[in-house]
Amino acid sequence: MGRHSCCYKQKLRKGLWSPEEDEKLLNHITKYGHGCWSSVPKQAGLQRCGKSCRLRWINYLRPDLKRGTFSQEEENLIIELHSVLGNRWSQIAAQLPGRTDNEIKNLWNSCLKKKLRQKGIDPVTHKPLSEVENVDEEEGKTRSQEKTAEISESDELNIVRSESTSKSDAVSYEPKQSSIVLKGYATEMEVEGSCSNYLMGNYPIQMNYTSTDNIPNNPNSSHWFNQTGLKPFDMNSEFTSTSNIMSILPQTNTSFLPNAFCYKPSEDVSMSSSSFPMKNSILSSWGITDCDTSIKENQTEEEEEEAKWNEYLHNPMLMLQNQASESLCNEIKPDTNLGPDGLGDILPHSKQQESSQSYNIAAFGQV
DNA sequence: AATAGCATCAACCGCCAGGAG
DNA sequence: TCTCCTGGCGGTTGATGCTAT
Numbered sequence: 001m002g003r004h005s006c007c008y009k010q011k012l013r014k015g016l017w018s019p020e021e022d023e024k025l026l027n028h029i030t031k032y033g034h035g036c037w038s039s040v041p042k043q044a045g046l047q048r049c050g051k052s053c054r055l056r057w058i059n060y061l062r063p064d065l066k067r068g069t070f071s072q073e074e075e076n077l078i079i080e081l082h083s084v085l086g087n088r089w090s091q092i093a094a095q096l097p098g099r100t101d102n103e104i105k106n107l108w109n110s111c112l113k114k115k116l117r118q119k120g121i122d123p124v125t126h127k128p129l130s131e132v133e134n135v136d137e138e139e140g141k142t143r144s145q146e147k148t149a150e151i152s153e154s155d156e157l158n159i160v161r162s163e164s165t166s167k168s169d170a171v172s173y174e175p176k177q178s179s180i181v182l183k184g185y186a187t188e189m190e191v192e193g194s195c196s197n198y199l200m201g202n203y204p205i206q207m208n209y210t211s212t213d214n215i216p217n218n219p220n221s222s223h224w225f226n227q228t229g230l231k232p233f234d235m236n237s238e239f240t241s242t243s244n245i246m247s248i249l250p251q252t253n254t255s256f257l258p259n260a261f262c263y264k265p266s267e268d269v270s271m272s273s274s275s276f277p278m279k280n281s282i283l284s285s286w287g288i289t290d291c292d293t294s295i296k297e298n299q300t301e302e303e304e305e306e307a308k309w310n311e312y313l314h315n316p317m318l319m320l321q322n323q324a325s326e327s328l329c330n331e332i333k334p335d336t337n338l339g340p341d342g343l344g345d346i347l348p349h350s351k352q353q354e355s356s357q358s359y360n361i362a363a364f365g366q367v
Numbered sequence: 368a369a370t371a372g373c374a375t376c377a378a379c380c381g382c383c384a385g386g387a388g
Numbered sequence: 389t390c391t392c393c394t395g396g397c398g399g400t401t402g403a404t405g406c407t408a409t
Contacts, residue, residue: 016377016403038394054395055378090397105398106376 013047017056021046025053026061059100066098070107078104079112083126 013021028044034057037050046053070078074096081092089101089108096104113123120129 014379036394050394051396052378058396059377087398101397102377109399110375 012049012052014052017060021048022056022061025056029057029061059102064098065100070099074099075107075112075115078108079116079126082108082112082123 017025024044024046025040028040032043034040034054037054040046040050040053041048044053048056077096078092081095085091087105089105093099093101093104108123116123116126117129121127122129
């Protein structure tokens with residue numbers, strides 16, 4: 001189990017790809033497409049397994065890949081998405097045109113985790129390290145009980161995700177935790193009057209996602225993050241008070257914002273795990289329930305919401321897009337559609353769909 | 368100059384879901 | 389319904405390059 005049958009075959013090369021191999025694979029896929037990956041190596045004259053060819057293509061040879069270092073904006077977005085999606089690198093990568101899940105995963109493990117820790121944030125929970133340590137101390141006594149809770153948590157997750165029950169999912173999935181995480185930030189902000197640290201400095205980033213905003217085919221992130229003409233988000237600047245954050249945000253509808261923006265101190269965290277634990281925790285994590293005057297009571301509405309959030313969970317940009325288009329960026333009209341070229345011709349169908357969710361981020365600098 | 372330690376990244380491994388037969 | 393095959397994903401590893409001593 002596990003190992004592909006093709007990998008048992010003899011004479012298959014492993015390790016780094018030579019330029020000749022790259023050329024063969026590139027030529028073959030350019031001419032014929034990849035079709036069935038398992039047949040690609042044979043047709044292309046390569047001594048590799050199909051899986052290896054696929055990986056090489058996706059991570060290196062694909063012409064739409066954006067090479068080079070990640071911009072600050074991209075890093076911010078990855079952190080933001082990670083706080084919502086956890087280690088679902090492919091979904092995170094889908095929101096970063098030209099970047100691969102492997103690349104993002106490497107960046108996270110080698111760089112972003114460290115940066116977050118330096119800023120006093122636990123990269124797993126996105127919670128201040130001090131809180132994580134306190135929680136560990138307090139709850140360390142009841143570890144065995146936690147184990148049971150973990151199992152039920154992962155069960156909840158599986159219902160929503162309708163995905164695998166792999167051990168990594170059960171152990172490392174974060175979104176449920178993030179409901180507490182973001183609340184933790186907000187609490188700290190409210191109490192201390194500072195919103196420092198989250199996202200490596202502050203959190204004054206407003207993400208306006210629209211379905212059809214123009215975005216370059218091979219976008220330079222510093223370009224497409226600035227499309228609205230707003231001042232770029234300065235990661236190194238610090239907000240000095242919560243009121244500063246709120247004041248730069250539209251007052252009308254902040255329902256899609258993370259708790260960091262709309263936390264209500266009186267809310268009880270435990271409420272999140274009632275009848276729709278996952279939905280509520282996500283709603284909570286993104287500030288939906290927090291900002292509403294009451295929790296949805298109508299069962300039908302709840303079902304609809306649940307379906308919606310299930311969808312959002314699989315495509316978080318959809319939520320941001322819908323919310324943004326409804327309230328926050330009415331003045332920002334989509335200019336053009338992202339055509340099928342660029343990413344479109346190269347990416348698998350699912351990737352094309354995800355990539356076509358172009359978005360526009362208006363990042364606010366220090367007030 | 369040597370080398371130990373660290374950082375980065377490409378590639379592999381193991382697992383799972385879904386489709387085909 | 390079952391088995392096999394394949395694509396896809398996330399975790400991990402190992403090679404390589406860089407930096408500090």
